[in-house]
Every structure is written in structure tokens, then in C-alpha cells.
Amino acid sequence: MINRLEATRYLIQQLSDEPVIASCGNPKFDLFTAAGDRKANFYMWNSMGMASSIGLGLAMARPDKKVIVLDGDGAILMNLNSLTTAASKSPSNLAHIIWDNEQYQITGGQPTHTRGKADLESIARGAGFDKVATVDTMAAFKKALSQILSEKGPWILVAKTDSAGAPGRPPKSPVYIRNQFMEASSEKGERP
Amino acid sequence: MQHMRERELDWPEKIVSVLKANNICSISFVPDAVIGKILKIAEKDPYFNVTTLAREEEGIGIITGEYLGGRYGVLMMQSAGIGNCVNALASLAIPYQIPFLILISQRGELGEFNACHMIMGKAIRRILDALGIQHHTLDREDNVETILNGAIKTAYSSDQPVAVILSTALVGWKDEK
Numbered sequence: 001m002i003n004r005l006e007a008t009r010y011l012i013q014q015l016s017d018e019p020v021i022a023s024c025g026n027p028k029f030d031l032f033t034a035a036g037d038r039k040a041n042f043y044m045w046n047s048m049g050m051a052s053s054i055g056l057g058l059a060m061a062r063p064d065k066k067v068i069v070l071d072g073d074g075a076i077l078m079n080l081n082s083l084t085t086a087a088s089k090s091p092s093n094l095a096h097i098i099w100d101n102e103q104y105q106i107t108g109g110q111p112t113h114t115r116g117k118a119d120l121e122s123i124a125r126g127a128g129f130d131k132v133a134t135v136d137t138m139a140a141f142k143k144a145l146s147q148i149l150s151e152k153g154p155w156i157l158v159a160k161t162d163s164a165g166a167p168g169r170p171p172k173s174p175v176y177i178r179n180q181f182m183e184a185s186s187e188k189g190e191r192p
Numbered sequence: 193m194q195h196m197r198e199r200e201l202d203w204p205e206k207i208v209s210v211l212k213a214n215n216i217c218s219i220s221f222v223p224d225a226v227i228g229k230i231l232k233i234a235e236k237d238p239y240f241n242v243t244t245l246a247r248e249e250e251g252i253g254i255i256t257g258e259y260l261g262g263r264y265g266v267l268m269m270q271s272a273g274i275g276n277c278v279n280a281l282a283s284l285a286i287p288y289q290i291p292f293l294i295l296i297s298q299r300g301e302l303g304e305f306n307a308c309h310m311i312m313g314k315a316i317r318r319i320l321d322a323l324g325i326q327h328h329t330l331d332r333e334d335n336v337e338t339i340l341n342g343a344i345k346t347a348y349s350s351d352q353p354v355a356v357i358l359s360t361a362l363v364g365w366k367d368e369k
Contacts, residue, residue, distance in 0.1 A: 021257070042260065046283030050253035054284075057257025057265070060218070060241060065261075081246035082253070089243060174287040178260070186262040192214035192291075192348045 004099050004161040007141050008070065009034040011097075014149055019058060019185040020068045023051035025106045026165065027070040027099060033168030039184035043170035043177050049079030052086060052096060059091035059154075062187065066093050066149060073100040073114045080123060086154060087128030094154040101163045109163065124156040136160035203336050203362060204229040207295070210340040211266055212239055216293065218258050218265035219243065220251035226297035226363045227268045248273035252280035256290045264348075268295045271313045271357075274320070281353065282323055289351035293344050294325075296357045303365030320355055331359035 008030040012020075019040045022028040028043040035041060044051060055069035076083070076098050086094065102115035114120060124132045131153055135141045141159055148155045171177055201209065207230050211219075219234055220243045221227055234240045241263075245251045248269045255265035269277075274296065284290070299306070300313015320327045326346060328339050340356060347354040 019260075044284070045287075047253070047280045050249070050256070050280055050284055053250045053253025054257040054260070057254035057259075058261045059257070060243075060254075061258040061261030061263035079247075079250065079253075082250050084246050085243065085250055085254075175289050178288045178290075182260055182262075186260060190215050192216055192264055192344050 001136060002138055002141055002159050002161045003164055004101070005030045005033060005164065005166045006138065007099075007159060007161065010138075010142060011068070011145060012038065014145060015068070017184060018066045018068055019062070019181070020070060021051050021055045021058065022070045023072050023075045024048050025072050025075060027051075027072055028170055029166040029168055031070060032170040033166035036168055036170070039180045041170075042181045045172070045174065049075050049082070052076060052079055052082040055094060055096060056082065056086045056089060056091065058185070059094040060089060062185070063091065063093055065185070066095060069094070069096045071096060071098045072105075073098060073102060073120065074104045074112045076120065077112055077114070077118070080127070083124055083127035083129065083156075090154055092152040092154060095148045095157070096155065097157045097159060099161045100158050101161045103163060105163045105165075120158045121156075124158075129154060129156050132156045132158070134158040134160065203330075203333055204233055206336040207340060208233045208237070210337055210344070212237070214264075214341070214344045216264045216266050216344070217241060218255070218263055219268060220245055220254050220265055221268035222248050222251075222270070222273050224270040224297050225366075226358055227270070227295070229363075230268065230295075247276055249277040249280045252277050252285050255292045256284055256288065259290050259292065264292070266293045266295060268297075270297045271299045271316045272309065274316045275312050278319065278323070281325065285353050286323065286325070290353065291347040291351045292353050293340070293347055294353055294355040296355055297363065298357050298359050302360045305366060305368045316357070325353055325355055327355040327357060329357045329359050331361040333362065336362075
């Protein structure tokens with residue numbers, strides 16, 4: 001089993017200025033705890049399920065950047081259709097990591113359907129992704145990540161994690177989060 | 193001086209030309225027959241990145257991501273789709289101040305044949321009002337450009353989504369009874 005905060009810290013160590021989108025729930029707490037001073041982090045405070053879609057839009061707008069999405073099993077289960085859209089558009093710079101601890105951790109650990117019969121790797125393949133992996137040890141995560149960051153995607157990595165928490169809390173102002181992120185990651189076209 | 197044209201553009205052509213003139217190069221949509229007329233023109237133009245959504249809510253996320261990266265998008269859907277994207281509007285686009293145009297093909301008003309489109313169709317303005325999203329209705333060929341240009345300007349000066357509703361008075365309705 002992977003510790004999500006440790007894996008997030010390792011991921012950040014491998015990055016330079018790549019944008020990272022962190023889903024609502026625990027992925028954003030881990031990301032802020034691991035790298036709170038990093039401007040290219042986008043923290044979601046709600047819109048559960050939208051991380052995958054934000055990542056797709058950003059990957060299409062910025063083909064020069066590897067775009068990292070940190071999602072959760074509960075969140076992606078709420079927007080599974082987005083996988084079919086992402087696979088159809090297939091931006092090669094998209095790396096979608098799903099932390100799968102088989103529970104709605106933030107609301108008290110109620111089981112998600114990945115605790116039961118749902119398998120996110122099979123769902124991603126069925127949606128049309130062919131670069132998909134599931135890892136459940138830190139060693140396997142590191143190996144998969146090295147491939148994801150160096151080779152063209154789009155990638156989906158399902159990482160089986162524990163449900164340890166992280167103490168950090170990102171800024172609560174959505175506009176502050178947006179402005180910080182855009183300062184680091186936006187290449188502005190002429191505004192309408 | 194007004195540019196001379198061989199003929200007046202029809203409404204789908206006007207919409208596509210206004211989008212392009214405003215640097216809106218990305219179209220995310222769930223189709224209906226009305227949106228299809230716009231897409232038929234836009235898809236021929238390599239200027240546009242056209243994304244078929246499986247569900248309207250995805251479009252809020254995609255356009256947010258594009259905006260964060262510096263690209264501007266429009267979301268097109270039928271009125272039923274507003275029901276599918278209320279939380280993403282309320283908890284992503286509005287608080288994070290993401291501007292874009294939402295084009296909505298109206299069902300449930302003039303010329304409707306399907307009772308199951310009437311409730312959402314009639315509710316969309318009240319839903320948009322409840323979210324604080326400004327909306328305008330296009331019902332005449334001769335003000336398409338004025339309303340669209342104005343809605344786009346307002347969206348980007350206020351950093352908020354603005355909706356334009358395509359009335360069946362402009363785009364027509366099916367003969368089916």
C-alpha cells in the first residue's frame with residue numbers, strides 16, 4: 001500500500017514547473033502539505049469530479065507542458081464519462097493519477113465502488129486509454145512515474161493508497177488559487 | 193464603414209464569426225439539432241478546437257482548464273444540459289472567476305412537442321438567476337451579433353460565465369406533434 005503524502009512528495013521532487021491539478025478532498029491537502037509554496041498547483045475546494053476535465057482542458061491549451069492531475073477514486077467515479085472524452089481527444093501531455101483508497105475518506109471512510117467490484121484500470125481501458133497501470137507499492141509507483149513523466153501519454157495511473165491524512169490546508173480563496181496558478185502556468189492569448 | 197457582404201450571414205454563420213472575432217477558439221458541446229447547425233460551420237474551420245462532451249458538466253471543467261492555460265472557450269448545449277452542470281458552475285466557474293460564453297438551445301417554450309423538455313426548458317432562466325449568471329435571449333436574426341458581442345464582453349470584463357439562450361423564435365422548431 002502506498003502512503004499518498006509520501007507519493008505526492010516524491011512526485012513533486014520529480015517536477016519542475018509542470019502544472020498540477022488537485023481534486024477536492026484529500027489530494028489537495030497532500031499537495032499543499034508536500035509543496036504549499038509551489039505556484040503551479042491548482043487546489044479544488046468543490047466541483048467533485050471536475051479534476052479530470054480541468055486537466056484535459058489545460059492539456060489541450062498547453063501542449064508544451066506535461067499536465068498532472070491528482071484525482072481520487074470517489075471523485076473520478078462521479079465523472080467517469082470524462083475518461084471517454086479525454087481518451088477521444090487524447091492529448092499526449094496528460095498524466096492522470098488516481099489515488100484509490102477505496103473510500104470517501106473525507107466524509108468518514110464510507111466505501112466507494114472500487115472497494116466492491118469496480119476496477120478503475122479496466123474502466124480507463126474501456127474508455128479508450130491504452131497507457132494505463134495500477135500500482136500498489138511505492139517502488140512500483142516510482143517506476144511507473146518515471147515512465148509517465150518521460151514518455152508520451154495520455155497516461156492513467158491508478159495508485160492504491162492508504163488513508164493517512166495530511167495536515168496542510170491550501171488557501172481558501174478560489175481567486176487567489178486561480179491567480180497564483182495562472183501566474184505560473186498561463187500563456188495568455190489576446191483576451192476576448 | 194460596414195464591410196460589404198454578398199449576402200447577409202444567417203444566424204449560425206454569425207455566431208461562428210463572432211466567436212472567431214473574439215478569440216474564442218475552443219468549442220465544447222453536447223449536440224442538439226440547433227447546436228449542430230453551428231458545429232457544421234465551425235468544424236470546417238481549423239481555427240476551432242472542437243470537443244464533444246459526454247455530459248455538459250465536463251465542459252465547465254474543460255473550459256476552466258483551457259482558461260487557466262490561456263485559451264478561451266464556449267460551451268454549447270440544449271437547455272436540458274443546464275441541469276447537468278449546476279454544481280460545477282456554482283463551485284468552480286463562478287467562485288474561481290472563470291469567464292466564458294454558454295450558448296443554450298432552448299427547449300420547452302414556443303413550438304415544443306415533448307412534455308419532458310418543458311420543465312427544464314422553462315426553469316433554465318430561474319436556475320441561471322439563482323446562480324447569479326447573467327443571461328440574454330436571442331430571438332431575432334438582426335441582433336445576433338450585438339447580443340453575442342455584448343455577452344462576451346461582459347463575461348470577460350466580469351470574469352464570470354454569461355449565458356445566451358437561442359429561442360426557437362430564431363432557430364425554429366420541429367414539425368413533430
